[in-house]
Amino acid sequence: MALLEVEGLTVSFRRQSGLFRQRTMEVIHGLELTVDAGQVVAVVGSSGSGKSLLAHAIMGLLPDNAHYSGSIRYDGAPLDAARQAALRGKEIAIVPQSVTYLDPLMRVGKQVRHAVAASGEGGEQLQKQVFARNGLAEETARLYPHELSGGMARRVLASTAIVSGAKLIVADEPTPGLNEEAARETARQFRELADAGCAVLFITHDIQLALSFADRIVVLYAGTVMENAAAADFAGDGERLRHPYTKALWQALPGNDFKPLGGSQPHPDKLPPGCLFAPRCSHASEECGSQRPEFMPLRDGAVRCFYAS
Amino acid sequence: MLLEGKGLGYRYDRRGDWIFRDRNLSVAAGEIVGIAGPSGCGKTTFAKLLAGCAIPGEGEVLYGGMPLAVKGYSPVQMVFQHPERAVNPRWRMQRIVAEGGMPEPGLLEAMGIAEEWLGRRPGELSGGELQRFCIARALGGGHKDADRRRDDDDARCADAGANLERRAGNREAAPAWPGLHQPRAAAAAPVVRPDCRVGGLTVCCLLLIGAVVLDCQDVVSARVKQQ
Numbered sequence: 001m002a003l004l005e006v007e008g009l010t011v012s013f014r015r016q017s018g019l020f021r022q023r024t025m026e027v028i029h030g031l032e033l034t035v036d037a038g039q040v041v042a043v044v045g046s047s048g049s050g051k052s053l054l055a056h057a058i059m060g061l062l063p064d065n066a067h068y069s070g071s072i073r074y075d076g077a078p079l080d081a082a083r084q085a086a087l088r089g090k091e092i093a094i095v096p097q098s099v100t101y102l103d104p105l106m107r108v109g110k111q112v113r114h115a116v117a118a119s120g121e122g123g124e125q126l127q128k129q130v131f132a133r134n135g136l137a138e139e140t141a142r143l144y145p146h147e148l149s150g151g152m153a154r155r156v157l158a159s160t161a162i163v164s165g166a167k168l169i170v171a172d173e174p175t176p177g178l179n180e181e182a183a184r185e186t187a188r189q190f191r192e193l194a195d196a197g198c199a200v201l202f203i204t205h206d207i208q209l210a211l212s213f214a215d216r217i218v219v220l221y222a223g224t225v226m227e228n229a230a231a232a233d234f235a236g237d238g239e240r241l242r243h244p245y246t247k248a249l250w251q252a253l254p255g256n257d258f259k260p261l262g263g264s265q266p267h268p269d270k271l272p273p274g275c276l277f278a279p280r281c282s283h284a285s286e287e288c289g290s291q292r293p294e295f296m297p298l299r300d301g302a303v304r305c306f307y308a309s
Numbered sequence: 310m311l312l313e314g315k316g317l318g319y320r321y322d323r324r325g326d327w328i329f330r331d332r333n334l335s336v337a338a339g340e341i342v343g344i345a346g347p348s349g350c351g352k353t354t355f356a357k358l359l360a361g362c363a364i365p366g367e368g369e370v371l372y373g374g375m376p377l378a379v380k381g382y383s384p385v386q387m388v389f390q391h392p393e394r395a396v397n398p399r400w401r402m403q404r405i406v407a408e409g410g411m412p413e414p415g416l417l418e419a420m421g422i423a424e425e426w427l428g429r430r431p432g433e434l435s436g437g438e439l440q441r442f443c444i445a446r447a448l449g450g451g452h453k454d455a456d457r458r459r460d461d462d463d464a465r466c467a468d469a470g471a472n473l474e475r476r477a478g479n480r481e482a483a484p485a486w487p488g489l490h491q492p493r494a495a496a497a498a499p500v501v502r503p504d505c506r507v508g509g510l511t512v513c514c515l516l517l518i519g520a521v522v523l524d525c526q527d528v529v530s531a532r533v534k535q536q
Protein backbone atom coordinates (compact mmCIF):
# COMPACT_ATOMS: atom_id res chain seq x y z
CA MET A 1 0.00 0.00 0.00
CA ALA A 2 1.15 3.50 -0.74
CA LEU A 3 2.56 5.39 2.21
CA LEU A 4 1.71 8.75 0.64
CA GLU A 5 -1.37 9.28 -1.52
CA VAL A 6 -2.15 12.65 -3.06
CA GLU A 7 -5.43 12.88 -4.92
CA GLY A 8 -7.06 15.79 -6.70
CA LEU A 9 -4.79 18.30 -4.98
CA THR A 10 -5.64 21.87 -5.90
CA VAL A 11 -3.86 24.90 -4.47
CA SER A 12 -4.88 28.49 -5.03
CA PHE A 13 -3.90 31.90 -3.72
CA ARG A 14 -6.13 34.79 -2.84
CA ARG A 15 -4.63 38.09 -3.78
CA GLN A 16 -5.80 41.63 -3.33
CA SER A 17 -6.32 43.16 -6.75
CA GLY A 18 -7.33 46.76 -6.46
CA LEU A 19 -8.84 48.20 -3.33
CA PHE A 20 -11.85 45.97 -2.83
CA ARG A 21 -11.45 43.08 -5.18
CA GLN A 22 -9.86 39.78 -4.39
CA ARG A 23 -8.64 37.49 -7.06
CA THR A 24 -8.04 33.81 -6.81
CA MET A 25 -5.25 32.25 -8.76
CA GLU A 26 -5.12 28.48 -9.02
CA VAL A 27 -1.53 27.24 -9.24
CA ILE A 28 -1.97 23.48 -8.74
CA HIS A 29 -4.86 21.65 -10.36
CA GLY A 30 -6.07 18.11 -9.73
CA LEU A 31 -2.65 16.74 -8.92
CA GLU A 32 -2.26 13.04 -8.25
CA LEU A 33 0.60 10.87 -7.14
CA THR A 34 1.47 8.09 -4.74
CA VAL A 35 4.71 7.00 -3.12
CA ASP A 36 5.14 3.50 -1.71
CA ALA A 37 7.46 2.57 1.09
CA GLY A 38 10.71 1.47 -0.55
CA GLN A 39 10.20 3.73 -3.53
CA VAL A 40 11.91 6.85 -4.83
CA VAL A 41 9.46 8.93 -6.84
CA ALA A 42 11.07 11.85 -8.65
CA VAL A 43 9.04 14.93 -9.49
CA VAL A 44 10.43 16.85 -12.45
CA GLY A 45 9.08 19.99 -14.05
CA SER A 46 10.17 23.44 -14.99
CA SER A 47 10.41 26.44 -12.75
CA GLY A 48 6.99 27.52 -11.49
CA SER A 49 5.29 24.22 -12.29
CA GLY A 50 4.27 23.75 -8.65
CA LYS A 51 6.90 21.38 -7.30
CA SER A 52 7.64 23.28 -4.11
CA LEU A 53 4.00 24.00 -3.41
CA LEU A 54 3.32 20.27 -3.68
CA ALA A 55 6.08 19.64 -1.14
CA HIS A 56 4.74 22.33 1.16
CA ALA A 57 1.18 21.08 0.89
CA ILE A 58 2.31 17.62 2.00
CA MET A 59 4.28 19.02 4.93
CA GLY A 60 1.65 21.54 5.97
CA LEU A 61 3.89 24.50 5.18
CA LEU A 62 1.73 26.42 2.73
CA PRO A 63 1.48 30.16 3.47
CA ASP A 64 -1.65 31.56 5.10
CA ASN A 65 -3.12 33.02 1.93
CA ALA A 66 -3.01 29.65 0.20
CA HIS A 67 -6.11 27.54 -0.02
CA TYR A 68 -6.00 23.88 -0.79
CA SER A 69 -8.47 21.12 -1.50
CA GLY A 70 -8.20 17.48 -2.41
CA SER A 71 -6.90 14.66 -0.33
CA ILE A 72 -3.46 13.95 1.10
CA ARG A 73 -3.19 10.66 2.95
CA TYR A 74 -0.26 9.29 4.89
CA ASP A 75 -0.12 5.70 6.05
CA GLY A 76 -3.76 5.16 5.25
CA ALA A 77 -5.22 8.14 7.10
CA PRO A 78 -5.80 11.77 6.08
CA LEU A 79 -2.81 14.00 6.66
CA ASP A 80 -4.58 17.01 8.11
CA ALA A 81 -3.01 20.05 9.74
CA ALA A 82 -2.90 18.51 13.22
CA ARG A 83 -1.29 15.34 11.97
CA GLN A 84 1.17 17.23 9.81
CA ALA A 85 2.27 19.26 12.83
CA ALA A 86 2.56 16.14 14.97
CA LEU A 87 4.56 14.12 12.42
CA ARG A 88 6.71 16.84 10.87
CA GLY A 89 10.40 16.32 11.60
CA LYS A 90 9.63 12.89 13.05
CA GLU A 91 7.81 10.62 10.63
CA ILE A 92 7.73 13.03 7.72
CA ALA A 93 10.68 15.25 6.88
CA ILE A 94 11.47 17.82 4.23
CA VAL A 95 14.71 18.95 2.66
CA PRO A 96 13.63 22.50 1.81
CA GLN A 97 14.70 24.16 -1.40
CA SER A 98 15.61 27.37 0.39
CA VAL A 99 18.77 27.49 2.48
CA THR A 100 17.09 30.15 4.63
CA TYR A 101 15.33 27.33 6.45
CA LEU A 102 18.48 26.72 8.46
CA ASP A 103 18.31 28.40 11.85
CA PRO A 104 20.77 31.30 11.50
CA LEU A 105 21.49 31.38 15.23
CA MET A 106 22.37 27.75 15.81
CA ARG A 107 25.57 25.92 14.87
CA VAL A 108 24.79 23.53 12.06
CA GLY A 109 26.09 20.44 13.85
CA LYS A 110 23.61 21.08 16.61
CA GLN A 111 20.79 21.53 14.11
CA VAL A 112 21.54 18.15 12.64
CA ARG A 113 21.81 16.54 16.11
CA HIS A 114 18.43 18.03 16.99
CA ALA A 115 16.95 16.34 13.96
CA VAL A 116 18.32 13.04 15.27
CA ALA A 117 16.89 13.67 18.71
CA ALA A 118 13.51 13.94 17.06
CA SER A 119 13.69 10.24 16.33
CA GLY A 120 14.99 9.49 19.80
CA GLU A 121 18.50 8.19 19.17
CA GLY A 122 22.00 9.28 20.22
CA GLY A 123 22.81 12.28 18.10
CA GLU A 124 26.47 13.11 17.96
CA GLN A 125 27.64 9.87 16.42
CA LEU A 126 25.04 10.00 13.66
CA GLN A 127 25.74 13.63 12.93
CA LYS A 128 29.45 12.88 12.55
CA GLN A 129 28.74 9.96 10.29
CA VAL A 130 26.38 11.85 8.03
CA PHE A 131 28.79 14.79 7.76
CA ALA A 132 31.64 12.47 6.83
CA ARG A 133 29.51 10.71 4.27
CA ASN A 134 28.55 14.04 2.73
CA GLY A 135 32.08 15.37 2.55
CA LEU A 136 31.56 17.91 5.31
CA ALA A 137 34.69 18.34 7.46
CA GLU A 138 34.34 17.75 11.17
CA GLU A 139 34.87 21.47 11.91
CA THR A 140 31.82 22.26 9.82
CA ALA A 141 29.64 21.23 12.75
CA ARG A 142 30.74 24.31 14.67
CA LEU A 143 29.87 26.79 11.92
CA TYR A 144 26.77 28.95 11.67
CA PRO A 145 24.71 28.80 8.47
CA HIS A 146 26.07 32.10 7.12
CA GLU A 147 29.59 30.66 7.35
CA LEU A 148 28.75 27.83 4.96
CA SER A 149 29.26 27.91 1.24
CA GLY A 150 26.12 27.38 -0.84
CA GLY A 151 26.91 23.73 -1.56
CA MET A 152 27.75 23.03 2.08
CA ALA A 153 24.40 24.49 3.17
CA ARG A 154 22.63 22.14 0.77
CA ARG A 155 24.45 19.13 2.18
CA VAL A 156 23.65 20.17 5.75
CA LEU A 157 19.96 20.44 4.84
CA ALA A 158 20.01 17.00 3.25
CA SER A 159 21.87 15.61 6.29
CA THR A 160 19.11 16.87 8.56
CA ALA A 161 16.50 14.80 6.75
CA ILE A 162 18.79 11.80 6.34
CA VAL A 163 19.35 11.41 10.08
CA SER A 164 15.75 12.24 11.02
CA GLY A 165 14.61 8.63 10.85
CA ALA A 166 11.50 9.79 8.99
CA LYS A 167 9.49 7.27 6.99
CA LEU A 168 8.50 9.80 4.36
CA ILE A 169 11.10 12.23 3.03
CA VAL A 170 10.27 15.03 0.64
CA ALA A 171 13.46 16.47 -0.84
CA ASP A 172 12.89 19.73 -2.70
CA GLU A 173 15.81 20.24 -5.08
CA PRO A 174 18.55 19.11 -2.73
CA THR A 175 21.33 19.06 -5.32
CA PRO A 176 21.74 22.31 -7.30
CA GLY A 177 25.10 23.90 -6.64
CA LEU A 178 26.65 20.53 -5.93
CA ASN A 179 29.11 19.05 -8.34
CA GLU A 180 28.09 15.91 -10.14
CA GLU A 181 29.75 13.51 -7.76
CA ALA A 182 28.30 15.21 -4.66
CA ALA A 183 24.85 15.24 -6.27
CA ARG A 184 25.15 11.53 -7.01
CA GLU A 185 26.24 10.85 -3.46
CA THR A 186 23.16 12.69 -2.17
CA ALA A 187 21.00 10.64 -4.52
CA ARG A 188 22.66 7.41 -3.35
CA GLN A 189 21.79 8.18 0.25
CA PHE A 190 18.13 8.74 -0.57
CA ARG A 191 18.17 5.50 -2.53
CA GLU A 192 19.55 3.67 0.50
CA LEU A 193 16.87 5.17 2.72
CA ALA A 194 14.23 3.94 0.31
CA ASP A 195 15.83 0.52 0.17
CA ALA A 196 15.62 0.47 3.95
CA GLY A 197 11.87 1.08 3.72
CA CYS A 198 11.38 4.87 3.44
CA ALA A 199 9.19 6.56 0.89
CA VAL A 200 11.14 9.29 -0.89
CA LEU A 201 9.67 12.08 -3.00
CA PHE A 202 12.60 13.66 -4.79
CA ILE A 203 11.99 16.99 -6.53
CA THR A 204 14.54 18.01 -9.12
CA HIS A 205 15.27 19.84 -12.35
CA ASP A 206 17.80 17.23 -13.26
CA ILE A 207 16.08 14.47 -15.18
CA GLN A 208 19.27 12.56 -15.74
CA LEU A 209 20.01 12.46 -12.05
CA ALA A 210 16.41 11.39 -11.35
CA LEU A 211 16.62 8.61 -13.91
CA SER A 212 19.80 7.30 -12.35
CA PHE A 213 18.14 6.27 -9.10
CA ALA A 214 14.37 6.86 -9.01
CA ASP A 215 11.73 4.18 -9.53
CA ARG A 216 9.09 6.45 -10.94
CA ILE A 217 9.12 9.84 -12.63
CA VAL A 218 6.23 12.25 -12.21
CA VAL A 219 6.23 15.04 -14.77
CA LEU A 220 4.68 18.32 -13.66
CA TYR A 221 3.61 21.04 -16.04
CA ALA A 222 1.77 24.26 -15.24
CA GLY A 223 0.56 22.91 -11.91
CA THR A 224 -0.57 19.42 -12.81
CA VAL A 225 0.84 16.00 -13.54
CA MET A 226 1.15 15.31 -17.24
CA GLU A 227 2.59 11.85 -16.88
CA ASN A 228 3.50 9.27 -14.30
CA ALA A 229 6.03 6.85 -15.77
CA ALA A 230 8.46 4.19 -14.67
CA ALA A 231 12.06 5.39 -14.87
CA ALA A 232 12.65 2.50 -17.28
CA ASP A 233 10.17 4.05 -19.75
CA PHE A 234 12.78 6.70 -20.49
CA ALA A 235 14.69 4.70 -23.07
CA GLY A 236 15.39 4.59 -26.79
CA ASP A 237 13.42 7.17 -28.74
CA GLY A 238 11.04 7.54 -25.83
CA GLU A 239 8.48 5.29 -27.55
CA ARG A 240 7.29 3.99 -24.19
CA LEU A 241 6.60 7.50 -22.89
CA ARG A 242 2.97 8.55 -22.90
CA HIS A 243 2.82 12.33 -23.11
CA PRO A 244 4.16 14.67 -25.83
CA TYR A 245 5.72 16.90 -23.15
CA THR A 246 7.60 14.02 -21.55
CA LYS A 247 8.82 12.93 -24.96
CA ALA A 248 10.01 16.46 -25.67
CA LEU A 249 11.89 16.55 -22.35
CA TRP A 250 13.49 13.24 -23.15
CA GLN A 251 14.51 14.36 -26.62
CA ALA A 252 16.01 17.56 -25.24
CA LEU A 253 18.59 15.63 -23.24
CA PRO A 254 22.16 15.83 -24.53
CA GLY A 255 22.56 12.11 -25.14
CA ASN A 256 19.45 12.15 -27.34
CA ASP A 257 18.50 14.63 -30.02
CA PHE A 258 19.28 17.66 -27.88
CA LYS A 259 16.23 19.21 -29.49
CA PRO A 260 14.83 22.10 -27.43
CA LEU A 261 11.09 22.57 -27.10
CA GLY A 262 9.87 25.99 -28.28
CA GLY A 263 7.59 28.27 -26.26
CA SER A 264 7.17 28.43 -22.52
CA GLN A 265 4.92 27.20 -19.74
CA PRO A 266 1.75 29.29 -19.32
CA HIS A 267 1.42 31.61 -16.33
CA PRO A 268 -1.27 30.51 -13.81
CA ASP A 269 -3.16 33.70 -14.64
CA LYS A 270 -3.33 32.90 -18.32
CA LEU A 271 -3.99 29.21 -18.56
CA PRO A 272 -5.25 27.97 -21.91
CA PRO A 273 -8.87 26.79 -21.82
CA GLY A 274 -8.15 23.27 -23.02
CA CYS A 275 -5.10 21.08 -22.53
CA LEU A 276 -2.47 23.09 -20.67
CA PHE A 277 0.19 21.87 -23.06
CA ALA A 278 -1.81 22.56 -26.25
CA PRO A 279 -0.06 25.84 -27.23
CA ARG A 280 3.24 23.96 -27.52
CA CYS A 281 2.02 20.58 -28.65
CA SER A 282 2.63 19.50 -32.23
CA HIS A 283 -0.21 16.95 -31.99
CA ALA A 284 -2.83 19.39 -30.74
CA SER A 285 -6.26 19.09 -32.34
CA GLU A 286 -9.30 21.33 -32.03
CA GLU A 287 -10.55 19.29 -29.13
CA CYS A 288 -7.27 19.92 -27.28
CA GLY A 289 -7.85 23.65 -27.53
CA SER A 290 -11.21 23.55 -25.79
CA GLN A 291 -11.33 20.48 -23.52
CA ARG A 292 -9.04 19.60 -20.70
CA PRO A 293 -7.99 15.94 -20.76
CA GLU A 294 -8.43 13.84 -17.61
CA PHE A 295 -5.55 12.09 -15.89
CA MET A 296 -5.99 8.47 -16.98
CA PRO A 297 -4.16 5.26 -16.14
CA LEU A 298 -2.22 3.83 -19.06
CA ARG A 299 0.25 0.96 -19.29
CA ASP A 300 1.33 0.83 -15.66
CA GLY A 301 1.46 4.58 -15.49
CA ALA A 302 -0.86 7.48 -16.12
CA VAL A 303 -1.16 10.36 -18.55
CA ARG A 304 -3.15 13.52 -19.22
CA CYS A 305 -3.57 13.54 -23.01
CA PHE A 306 -6.47 12.66 -25.33
CA TYR A 307 -4.32 10.82 -27.80
CA ALA A 308 -1.92 8.87 -25.63
CA SER A 309 -1.72 5.18 -26.44
CA MET B 310 41.03 44.94 -19.43
CA LEU B 311 37.55 45.54 -18.06
CA LEU B 312 37.84 43.71 -14.78
CA GLU B 313 41.01 42.65 -13.03
CA GLY B 314 41.69 40.95 -9.75
CA LYS B 315 45.33 41.24 -8.70
CA GLY B 316 46.94 39.19 -5.99
CA LEU B 317 43.62 38.67 -4.26
CA GLY B 318 43.53 36.99 -0.89
CA TYR B 319 40.77 36.63 1.65
CA ARG B 320 40.11 35.35 5.13
CA TYR B 321 36.94 35.79 7.10
CA ASP B 322 38.75 36.18 10.38
CA ARG B 323 41.64 38.63 10.56
CA ARG B 324 43.81 36.11 12.32
CA GLY B 325 42.32 33.03 10.73
CA ASP B 326 43.53 30.97 7.82
CA TRP B 327 43.49 32.36 4.34
CA ILE B 328 40.77 30.89 2.19
CA PHE B 329 42.91 31.71 -0.80
CA ARG B 330 45.84 33.98 -1.57
CA ASP B 331 47.49 35.49 -4.56
CA ARG B 332 44.72 34.83 -7.05
CA ASN B 333 44.72 36.71 -10.31
CA LEU B 334 42.04 37.01 -12.90
CA SER B 335 41.25 39.33 -15.74
CA VAL B 336 38.12 39.55 -17.83
CA ALA B 337 37.95 41.50 -21.06
CA ALA B 338 34.75 43.08 -22.34
CA GLY B 339 32.74 40.52 -24.25
CA GLU B 340 34.44 37.63 -22.56
CA ILE B 341 32.87 34.93 -20.41
CA VAL B 342 35.03 33.31 -17.80
CA GLY B 343 34.14 30.29 -15.74
CA ILE B 344 35.57 29.47 -12.34
CA ALA B 345 35.12 25.93 -11.09
CA GLY B 346 36.09 24.08 -7.99
CA PRO B 347 34.62 21.78 -5.38
CA SER B 348 32.07 22.95 -2.87
CA GLY B 349 33.53 25.24 -0.24
CA CYS B 350 36.78 26.09 -2.02
CA GLY B 351 36.07 29.81 -2.23
CA LYS B 352 34.37 30.44 -5.57
CA THR B 353 31.61 32.62 -4.17
CA THR B 354 34.03 34.54 -1.96
CA PHE B 355 36.29 35.17 -4.91
CA ALA B 356 33.32 36.39 -6.94
CA LYS B 357 32.23 38.69 -4.11
CA LEU B 358 35.63 40.35 -4.12
CA LEU B 359 35.39 40.93 -7.86
CA ALA B 360 31.92 42.42 -7.45
CA GLY B 361 32.91 44.66 -4.57
CA CYS B 362 30.60 42.85 -2.16
CA ALA B 363 33.51 42.01 0.11
CA ILE B 364 36.82 43.77 0.66
CA PRO B 365 39.92 41.75 -0.18
CA GLY B 366 42.28 40.96 2.66
CA GLU B 367 45.07 41.59 0.20
CA GLY B 368 45.34 42.54 -3.43
CA GLU B 369 43.07 44.80 -5.43
CA VAL B 370 40.21 44.78 -7.90
CA LEU B 371 40.35 47.13 -10.88
CA TYR B 372 37.46 48.03 -13.11
CA GLY B 373 38.50 49.73 -16.33
CA GLY B 374 41.91 50.25 -14.79
CA MET B 375 40.55 52.06 -11.71
CA PRO B 376 40.03 50.64 -8.23
CA LEU B 377 36.51 49.30 -7.93
CA ALA B 378 34.34 51.62 -5.86
CA VAL B 379 33.08 49.94 -2.71
CA LYS B 380 30.31 52.46 -2.03
CA GLY B 381 27.33 53.14 -4.24
CA TYR B 382 26.19 51.31 -7.31
CA SER B 383 28.81 48.84 -8.37
CA PRO B 384 29.46 48.55 -12.09
CA VAL B 385 30.16 44.89 -11.39
CA GLN B 386 26.96 43.11 -10.50
CA MET B 387 26.69 39.75 -8.86
CA VAL B 388 23.97 37.14 -9.18
CA PHE B 389 24.06 34.99 -6.08
CA GLN B 390 23.78 31.23 -5.89
CA HIS B 391 20.79 31.39 -3.55
CA PRO B 392 18.45 34.16 -4.65
CA GLU B 393 16.47 34.02 -1.41
CA ARG B 394 19.52 35.27 0.43
CA ALA B 395 20.15 38.10 -1.99
CA VAL B 396 16.88 40.00 -1.69
CA ASN B 397 15.11 41.89 1.03
CA PRO B 398 12.25 39.55 1.99
CA ARG B 399 9.97 42.44 2.90
CA TRP B 400 10.24 44.35 -0.36
CA ARG B 401 8.05 43.89 -3.36
CA MET B 402 9.71 42.69 -6.54
CA GLN B 403 9.13 46.04 -8.24
CA ARG B 404 11.45 47.71 -5.77
CA ILE B 405 13.98 44.88 -5.77
CA VAL B 406 14.43 44.86 -9.51
CA ALA B 407 14.64 48.68 -9.59
CA GLU B 408 17.70 48.53 -7.33
CA GLY B 409 19.72 47.74 -10.42
CA GLY B 410 18.34 50.73 -12.29
CA MET B 411 15.30 50.54 -14.52
CA PRO B 412 15.67 47.50 -16.73
CA GLU B 413 15.46 48.11 -20.42
CA PRO B 414 12.08 47.48 -21.98
CA GLY B 415 11.73 43.90 -23.03
CA LEU B 416 14.27 42.53 -20.54
CA LEU B 417 11.67 41.38 -18.02
CA GLU B 418 9.70 39.68 -20.73
CA ALA B 419 12.79 38.08 -22.18
CA MET B 420 13.56 36.71 -18.73
CA GLY B 421 10.08 35.18 -18.55
CA ILE B 422 8.97 37.53 -15.76
CA ALA B 423 5.20 38.10 -15.63
CA GLU B 424 4.08 41.64 -14.87
CA GLU B 425 1.84 40.41 -12.10
CA TRP B 426 4.88 39.20 -10.12
CA LEU B 427 6.15 42.77 -9.67
CA GLY B 428 3.60 43.27 -6.91
CA ARG B 429 4.67 40.16 -4.99
CA ARG B 430 7.21 39.67 -2.25
CA PRO B 431 10.12 37.21 -2.69
CA GLY B 432 8.45 34.49 -0.62
CA GLU B 433 5.55 34.45 -3.06
CA LEU B 434 7.63 33.32 -6.01
CA SER B 435 9.16 29.99 -6.86
CA GLY B 436 12.94 29.66 -6.58
CA GLY B 437 13.54 29.88 -10.29
CA GLU B 438 11.20 32.83 -10.65
CA LEU B 439 13.08 34.71 -7.94
CA GLN B 440 16.43 33.97 -9.55
CA ARG B 441 15.14 35.45 -12.80
CA PHE B 442 14.51 38.71 -10.95
CA CYS B 443 18.01 38.65 -9.52
CA ILE B 444 19.45 38.26 -12.99
CA ALA B 445 17.21 41.02 -14.35
CA ARG B 446 18.37 43.25 -11.50
CA ALA B 447 21.99 42.59 -12.33
CA LEU B 448 21.39 43.25 -16.01
CA GLY B 449 19.28 46.32 -15.25
CA GLY B 450 19.98 49.76 -16.64
CA GLY B 451 22.16 50.60 -13.65
CA HIS B 452 25.47 49.53 -15.04
CA LYS B 453 25.08 51.92 -17.90
CA ASP B 454 24.47 54.67 -15.40
CA ALA B 455 27.15 53.95 -12.89
CA ASP B 456 26.83 57.26 -11.03
CA ARG B 457 23.49 56.25 -9.69
CA ARG B 458 23.94 55.81 -6.01
CA ARG B 459 22.36 52.96 -4.27
CA ASP B 460 21.32 53.71 -0.73
CA ASP B 461 20.88 50.15 0.29
CA ASP B 462 23.78 47.84 -0.31
CA ASP B 463 23.00 45.35 2.35
CA ALA B 464 20.07 43.71 0.68
CA ARG B 465 22.35 42.73 -2.14
CA CYS B 466 25.16 41.66 0.10
CA ALA B 467 22.84 40.00 2.57
CA ASP B 468 24.60 36.80 1.70
CA ALA B 469 27.63 37.92 3.68
CA GLY B 470 25.91 36.92 6.85
CA ALA B 471 24.75 40.40 7.69
CA ASN B 472 21.23 39.18 8.15
CA LEU B 473 21.49 37.07 11.22
CA GLU B 474 18.03 37.97 12.31
CA ARG B 475 15.65 35.14 11.76
CA ARG B 476 13.23 36.18 9.13
CA ALA B 477 9.63 35.63 9.83
CA GLY B 478 7.77 33.69 7.22
CA ASN B 479 10.79 32.53 5.27
CA ARG B 480 9.76 30.31 2.51
CA GLU B 481 11.26 28.48 -0.31
CA ALA B 482 13.42 29.51 -3.23
CA ALA B 483 16.36 28.14 -5.18
CA PRO B 484 19.32 28.56 -7.35
CA ALA B 485 17.52 26.86 -10.12
CA TRP B 486 18.36 28.35 -13.45
CA PRO B 487 15.21 29.72 -15.08
CA GLY B 488 13.66 27.32 -17.49
CA LEU B 489 16.79 25.28 -17.62
CA HIS B 490 15.87 21.74 -16.84
CA GLN B 491 18.98 20.04 -17.96
CA PRO B 492 21.69 22.29 -16.66
CA ARG B 493 24.53 20.26 -18.01
CA ALA B 494 23.01 20.14 -21.43
CA ALA B 495 22.24 23.78 -21.85
CA ALA B 496 25.39 25.07 -20.26
CA ALA B 497 27.29 27.40 -22.50
CA ALA B 498 30.89 26.29 -22.43
CA PRO B 499 32.63 28.77 -20.20
CA VAL B 500 36.02 30.00 -21.22
CA VAL B 501 38.21 28.13 -18.84
CA ARG B 502 41.10 30.18 -17.62
CA PRO B 503 43.83 28.00 -16.24
CA ASP B 504 45.56 31.04 -14.73
CA CYS B 505 42.66 31.46 -12.36
CA ARG B 506 43.04 29.00 -9.58
CA VAL B 507 40.98 29.20 -6.48
CA GLY B 508 41.81 26.82 -3.70
CA GLY B 509 44.16 25.05 -6.06
CA LEU B 510 41.42 24.21 -8.52
CA THR B 511 40.19 25.35 -11.79
CA VAL B 512 37.09 26.95 -12.85
CA CYS B 513 32.83 27.80 -10.59
CA CYS B 514 30.70 30.53 -11.06
CA LEU B 515 30.69 32.51 -14.18
CA LEU B 516 31.90 35.94 -14.96
CA LEU B 517 29.71 37.35 -17.61
CA ILE B 518 30.53 40.11 -20.02
CA GLY B 519 32.77 41.75 -17.51
CA ALA B 520 29.82 43.33 -15.76
CA VAL B 521 27.88 40.59 -14.13
CA VAL B 522 29.17 37.86 -11.90
CA LEU B 523 26.86 34.90 -12.00
CA ASP B 524 27.23 32.41 -9.24
CA CYS B 525 25.27 29.42 -10.34
CA GLN B 526 26.47 26.04 -11.19
CA ASP B 527 23.92 25.79 -13.92
CA VAL B 528 25.84 28.08 -16.13
CA VAL B 529 24.04 30.27 -18.60
CA SER B 530 21.49 30.33 -21.36
CA ALA B 531 22.03 31.96 -24.66
CA ARG B 532 19.41 34.57 -23.96
CA VAL B 533 21.32 36.07 -21.11
CA LYS B 534 24.56 35.91 -23.02
CA GLN B 535 23.19 38.30 -25.58
CA GLN B 536 22.46 41.00 -23.02
Ligand SMILES: Nc1ncnc2c1ncn2[C@@H]1O[C@H](COP(=O)(O)OP(=O)(O)OP(=O)(O)O)[C@@H](O)[C@H]1O
Nearest residue numbers: 013027047048049050051052053433435436437438
Ligand atom coordinates in the same frame (compact mmCIF):
# COMPACT_ATOMS: atom_id res chain seq x y z
N1 LIG C 1 2.80 32.69 -1.89
C1 LIG C 1 2.46 32.67 -3.18
N2 LIG C 1 1.52 33.51 -3.66
C2 LIG C 1 1.17 33.48 -4.96
N3 LIG C 1 1.69 32.64 -5.87
C3 LIG C 1 2.64 31.78 -5.46
C4 LIG C 1 3.08 31.75 -4.10
N4 LIG C 1 4.04 30.79 -3.99
C5 LIG C 1 4.19 30.27 -5.22
N5 LIG C 1 3.35 30.85 -6.11
C6 LIG C 1 3.22 30.53 -7.55
O1 LIG C 1 2.89 29.16 -7.69
C7 LIG C 1 3.51 28.60 -8.83
C8 LIG C 1 4.27 27.34 -8.43
O2 LIG C 1 5.32 27.68 -7.53
P1 LIG C 1 6.37 26.61 -6.97
O3 LIG C 1 7.22 27.31 -5.98
O4 LIG C 1 5.68 25.40 -6.52
O5 LIG C 1 7.22 26.28 -8.28
P2 LIG C 1 8.42 25.23 -8.47
O6 LIG C 1 7.95 24.20 -9.42
O7 LIG C 1 8.91 24.78 -7.16
O8 LIG C 1 9.51 26.11 -9.22
P3 LIG C 1 11.14 26.18 -9.04
O9 LIG C 1 11.69 25.10 -9.87
O10 LIG C 1 11.45 27.53 -9.63
O11 LIG C 1 11.45 26.09 -7.60
C9 LIG C 1 4.38 29.71 -9.41
O12 LIG C 1 3.70 30.27 -10.50
C10 LIG C 1 4.50 30.72 -8.29
O13 LIG C 1 4.61 32.03 -8.81
Ligand code: SF4
Nearest residue numbers: 275278281288305306
Ligand atom coordinates in the same frame (compact mmCIF):
# COMPACT_ATOMS: atom_id res chain seq x y z
S1 SF4 D 1 -4.25 16.54 -25.17
FE1 SF4 D 1 -3.78 17.33 -27.18
S2 SF4 D 1 -2.57 19.18 -26.81
FE2 SF4 D 1 -2.61 18.03 -24.92
S3 SF4 D 1 -0.79 16.83 -25.00
FE3 SF4 D 1 -2.39 15.53 -25.83
S4 SF4 D 1 -2.32 15.91 -28.02
FE4 SF4 D 1 -1.13 17.53 -27.08
Ligand SMILES: [Mg+2]
Nearest residue numbers: 052097435436
Ligand atom coordinates in the same frame (compact mmCIF):
# COMPACT_ATOMS: atom_id res chain seq x y z
MG1 LIG E 1 10.66 25.03 -6.12
